[in-house]
Amino acid sequence: MHGWSPEQVAEAAGARLVAVPAPDAAGRPVAGPLRAVIDSRAVVPGDLFAGLPGDNVDGGRFAAAVLEAGAWGVLVGPDHVEAAAAAAARPAGGAGVVLAADDPLLALQRLATAWRRALGCRVIGVTGSVGKTTTKDVLAAMIASAGVSVVANEKNLNTEIGLPLTVLRAPAGTEVLVLEMGMRGAGQIAELATIAEPDVGIITALGPVHLEQLGTMEAIAAEKAALVAALPAGRGVAVLPTAEPLLEPHLRTDLTTVSFGAEHGDVTPADLHGLGLDDQALHVRIDACAALAAARAVGAEPVGPVALTLSEMRGQRLHLDGDVTVIEDCYNANPLSMRAALDDLAATATGRRVAVLGDMRELGTDEHAHHEQVGAYARAAGVELLVAVGPLSAAYDGEHAVPDAAAAAALVPGLLVAGDTVLVKASRGVGLEAVTGALRDAEAAKLRGT
Incomplete structure (x- = not known):
């Protein structure tokens, strides 16, 4: 995206390029979007708007309006291509790129994966029944304290929509992506890991969450362990809670596994000395142990005191x-x-x-x-x-x-x-x-x- 031509964006997304404005005065194609958004009200000039179908509203219906508001381009389904192309052709407004895909969300996800590869950065996936967001917040703060450029999910943008949006807002030069991965049903962690292609995976803890959907604790463990399954052989690092028997069937001998816990494990709260986290609650410090293990796995040794701001309503x-x-x-x-x-x-x-x-x-x-x-x-x-x-x-x-x-x-x-x-x-x-x-x-x- 960042400096990609419309043709490159379309190819990366697996979309059709329906309309493209003329080259600028220097003879170059219009630069690619700086970020992708799905809320038409939040579009600013230079954005790529993804018109995603929803339960109540199909975002594609707003494509013409966002082009007239200065969006770099729109990514829409077949039902909205004609209206978007007409808006892009109007001299008084528009003049943006129109991309068409049968499944705009899948195209957005493919675009995110392509940008993740273009960045060439390390990616850390974070999942678990509890503590995901806290671990993500602590981890991002630790990596930043080491002087390493890091981008992490804002708030709880940890879904099949929020995660690709996070990847696409990472600027060129980003060295580490920290991506929280939420789950609302079976197969979702595997889906998010496919988009993110993580190098390091953290499972914070296992608990009886989503039992209505998955039925058993073993099924919950298997769903979370899809993150471990997605790690690259030989160089992937799994960061796991100490002595969690439900994860034992999912361990891999071709990965480096680092354990963390309150008293036992490769990383314990004693290892946090000097990072300014001593006054945090015990469960936050345990999450910080997982974060420390992951930061070290990507070569970002934190320097204290870590400037930590937890997401709202989390303690x-x-x-x-x-x-x-x-x-x-x-x-x-x-x-x-x-x-x-x-x-x-x-x-x-x-x-x-x-x-x-x-x-x-x-x-x-x-x-x-x-x-x-x-x-x-x-x-x-x-x-x-x-x-x-x-x-x-x-x-x-x-x-x-x-x-x-x-x-x-x-x-x-x-x-x-x-x-x-x-x-x-x-x-x-x-x-x-x-x-x-x-x-x-x-x-x-x-x-x-x-």
């Missing part, structure tokens, strides 16, 4: 008036991550331990038992006040049970006292950040004297 601490601390960790939840967050609450709270815990979703037929077990774990961790949010969370057996996040947001501010540390955690669909928002609003109202 950030909010300090409120009245000596109340809120741990906002409500981007997602499963039994494994719930236990880790409760351990952190137990280890760091100096006053009363409060937990606002919502439903954990996609746990399959044993969902009630999983919620019961987390409730018991919370009590063992010293939680003194537990607010359960949602129909499944009733099994936590909390002091308070409410139907949804809105009800929790109305209840929780009135329950807290000075010195409390409050963990707020649930699956993403619960929307439990509403509780944190209500606490912020309550503090702001106090400050205004209302």
Whole structure:
């Protein structure tokens, strides 16, 4: 893309070149796109717009408008080629490239793979049932601290759409790509690995996530291990949690395998000394062990202190008036991550331990038992006040049970006292950040004297 001709872009994407503007004044083809976007509202001059069909809207219908807005070009399905070509030919606007593909998403993915190869960089894939985004964030910060040019997914752009968009925004000269790989069903990790062609693969942890789709823990392990299967023989590096029996059938003798863990493994929290991560929660430091192993695998030894900024709603601490601390960790939840967050609450709270815990979703037929077990774990961790949010969370057996996040947001501010540390955690669909928002609003109202 970056400096590629329209013909090169079309060939890389496996698309047909339907329309192309005249060469510029210097006789060169128009330069290739600086980035690819799928939201027509976000297009700026120079972008390649991929008009992807969706459940509610087919993005290809906006192709003419984005050409008139200055897009470098559009990638559309057959139904939108005629309108896009007409817009590209209009003297008053357009004058962009039109690429056609029967499957625009597949073409976008092929384009990303071609650019990944053109970059010639090292690629690190990150997957797992919990800790993917934190590991990705820590890893990118570590690599940057070593003076190495790195690009990583923004937020949670870790899907079959988000991952290629991440690759395509990497500038020429990028030395390492860190690509988080999410999963919503069988075969998706293999699909993402095919696009990314990773050199290093991290599996952060295995837990009972997506049991509704995959059925068993063995199936979950096999899905995550598709990342290991995609690594190149002889030079690939697999970074895996210590003593995880479910991964043993998927180990490869033609790879270098590096283990990490809280106490045992090739990399442990003791190896993080000097990187400025000592005050992070234990589960973050374990994720950092995986990140350190991967950084070393690509020759990027981090230099501390590492400038780490975690993605939002993944354990950030909010300090409120009245000596109340809120741990906002409500981007997602499963039994494994719930236990880790409760351990952190137990280890760091100096006053009363409060937990606002919502439903954990996609746990399959044993969902009630999983919620019961987390409730018991919370009590063992010293939680003194537990607010359960949602129909499944009733099994936590909390002091308070409410139907949804809105009800929790109305209840929780009135329950807290000075010195409390409050963990707020649930699956993403619960929307439990509403509780944190209500606490912020309550503090702001106090400050205004209302």
